[in-house]
Amino acid sequence: MRPIVKIALVVAGYVVAFLVAFAVVAIYVAATSGPDRQTYSVMYGFGDDLLFLAVFGVAAVPSTAAALFFLSPIAHSGVCSPSLLSALQPPAS
Numbered sequence: 001m002r003p004i005v006k007i008a009l010v011v012a013g014y015v016v017a018f019l020v021a022f023a024v025v026a027i028y029v030a031a032t033s034g035p036d037r038q039t040y041s042v043m044y045g046f047g048d049d050l051l052f053l054a055v056f057g058v059a060a061v062p063s064t065a066a067a068l069f070f071l072s073p074i075a076h077s078g079v080c081s082p083s084l085l086s087a088l089q090p091p092a093s
Contacts, residue, residue: 013063021056
């Protein structure tokens with residue numbers, strides 16, 4: 001698979017995750033509309049933001065997994081070995 005196709009696949013996955021999260025929040029807003037939503041608009045807005053982040057985070061897992069899978073030959077090539085070794089070092093005291 002060519003690199004541009006891999007990039008397009010990962011980007012398309014993130015776009016789909018964004019659209020899914022947007023749709024879930026839109027359905028939630030429509031289901032909870034009422035006088036409380038207008039009175040406590042800031043609290044509802046913050047809750048809507050948290051819901052969007054949670055749904056986007058879950059929906060973006062396949063795209064992130066695909067990106068990591070596509071990057072695995074780079075990680076195994078030795079480019080990342082020094083960073084892995086430094087991460088495994090215990091902190092100096």
